[in-house]
Amino acid sequence: xxxxxxPGVVGAGIVAVRTGEHDVVRPAGFGLNTLVGRRVAAxxxxxxxxxxxxxxxxxxxxxxxxVGPPGAPVDTLGVxxxxxxxxxxxxxxxxxxxxxxxxLSLCTGREVRFIDARRFGGLRWFGPAAGDDGLGPEPLTxxxxxxxxxxxxxxxxxxxxxxxxQVVAGLGNIYVDEALFAARIHPLTPANTLSRAQIGGLxxxxxxxxxxxxxxxxxxxxxxxxAAGRAGGFQDCHKVYGRTGEPCRRCRTRxxxxxxxxxxxxxCPQCQRSRDDPHR
DNA sequence: GTCCATGTTCTTTA
DNA sequence: CTAAAGAACATGGA
Numbered sequence: 001x002x003x004x005x006x007p008g009v010v011g012a013g014i015v016a017v018r019t020g021e022h023d024v025v026r027p028a029g030f031g032l033n034t035l036v037g038r039r040v041a042a043x044x045x046x047x048x049x050x051x052x053x054x055x056x057x058x059x060x061x062x063x064x065x066x067v068g069p070p071g072a073p074v075d076t077l078g079v080x081x082x083x084x085x086x087x088x089x090x091x092x093x094x095x096x097x098x099x100x101x102x103x104l105s106l107c108t109g110r111e112v113r114f115i116d117a118r119r120f121g122g123l124r125w126f127g128p129a130a131g132d133d134g135l136g137p138e139p140l141t142x143x144x145x146x147x148x149x150x151x152x153x154x155x156x157x158x159x160x161x162x163x164x165x166q167v168v169a170g171l172g173n174i175y176v177d178e179a180l181f182a183a184r185i186h187p188l189t190p191a192n193t194l195s196r197a198q199i200g201g202l203x204x205x206x207x208x209x210x211x212x213x214x215x216x217x218x219x220x221x222x223x224x225x226x227a228a229g230r231a232g233g234f235q236d237c238h239k240v241y242g243r244t245g246e247p248c249r250r251c252r253t254r255x256x257x258x259x260x261x262x263x264x265x266x267x268c269p270q271c272q273r274s275r276d277d278p279h280r
Numbered sequence: 281g282t283c284c285a286t287g288t289t290c291t292t293t294a
Numbered sequence: 295c296t297a298a299a300g301a302a303c304a305t306g307g308a
Contacts, residue, residue, distance in 0.1 A: 084304095084305080084306090099305085116304095117304075117305050117306065118303080118304050118305050118306085119303075119304060119305085120303070120304075154296085154297080155296090155297085156296095156297070156298085160297095160298090222306090222307075261298080261299085262298095262299075262300070262301095
């Protein structure tokens with residue numbers, strides 16, 4: 001999402017803001033229209049958050065330098081897509097999709113639209129804060145020790161621990177299931193019983209799974225599309241997620257569906273037998 | 281009508 | 295203190 005959004009947004013000034021009747025902005029009542037006149041310095045991702053970094057206010061007005069002096073405050077507007085959210089680059093003539101909650105008009109003549117049927121997603125004003133509060137390490141760059149430490153402190157099912165954004169930030173239900181299959185570890189394994197070797201394998205599995213998913217453009221089950229409206233392709237590579245009853249691609253055993261922490265969980269009972277693996 | 285859904289956050293219960 | 299379980303949010307598709 002960030003990669004497709006970035007070229008249409010970075011360097012552009014916000015010239016108008018339109019909002020729908022539902023308040024999807026936190027803190028509640030924050031006026032997005034106060035951002036008119038600000039310029040987008042960068043678009044970054046932290047875990048599941050999309051972060052629009054805005055140039056310092058006084059420098060953004062007028063023909064000012066693109067980058068402020070060292071130490072100048074950069075403000076951040078975060079976007080979380082929840083389950084059904086979309087950020088779309090559009091032009092004013094494009095038909096307004098149902099459930100469009102925010103439209104940011106840019107000086108380039110283009111628009112960024114936030115669309116979200118369920119409204120589990122939303123925008124969040126971080127001000128000068130970094131926008132990474134409450135988040136554990138970034139899975140793509142973490143060291144195994146960063147994963148080992150919080151896992152050693154809990155007896156929760158590994159699945160539940162990995163969905164906890166304070167343990168590791170950015171894994172959702174799809175990618176936890178896929179990473180656990182890749183690591184060949186059962187999702188019900190108590191987090192604090194993993195061996196050092198299992199942690200190492202799990203860390204690697206998380207990285208390869210996410211990297212492959214990003215390269216494929218993400219998983220489109222129903223709603224996800226990038227800023228240009230293109231669906232992802234990784235759903236066709238899922239080994240276990242959504243494959244209940246179908247044969248494991250590795251061993252042909254039927255994929256099982258469990259419920260762990262209230263979340264649908266997909267597992268190959270043959271490949272993911274870590275709980276009673278005598279070698280661990 | 282039923283069940284399920286890519287996420288987060290709060291409350292209740294133990 | 296820990297954590298499990300459930301509910302809540304809101305809409306739509308099968």
